[in-house]
Amino acid sequence: NAGVTQTPKFRVLKTGQSMTLLCAQDMNHEYMYWYRQDPGMGLRLIHYSVGEGTTAKGEVPDGYNVSRLKKQNFLLGLESAAPSQTSVYFCASSNPGQGANEQYFGPGTRLTVT
């Protein structure tokens, strides 16, 4: 099993450009999450999904959109990138209920916006 995979691993964008980050999991998990991690800030939840076709806002959703068209995939979109969105982005997945305390993370995408 590959677990949680993320594409791409690195990306440099210019201000105003758009992009989509792809997350895929092969563990049949119901829940999926997108986090951003900045130095000294820990992990902050952007959006999450509790099942195919559902999404919800996390702590820092502004400037991002998500879609969960298939159970195994969770897409994070930046419509108009800003330098403040320079960060490392992690996708995670988990089972529901008590399983939501044990999240499995992808390797991360390092995004720089210039």
Place this chain on the structure above:
Amino acid sequence: GQSLEQPSEVTAVEGAIVQINCTYQTSGFYGLSWYQQHDGGAPTFLSYNALDGLEETGRFSSFLSRSDSYGYLLLQELQMKDSASYFCAVRSRNTPLVFGKGTRLSVIA
């Protein structure tokens, strides 16, 4: 809202024991989790406490006191490979995990 407090940095000697504390404020508390993250890597799950007391997994143990809104991660027989960041995370009713800002552990010889 929810908030978590943990020390930003801890240094300990190889072979020793270190305790990383976490205090939290939340309503509808479900449980406290701990994650480890090495530099450049992804967070990995270590432990979860829903009830008061100590949970032991090898060299790592995690403790929870619900009445004190407090928990800690205990690492024994420290090894150089334990140098990493450690995050506590709290889960509450109807909300996903909220992570603390992390404690950077440096193990020195």
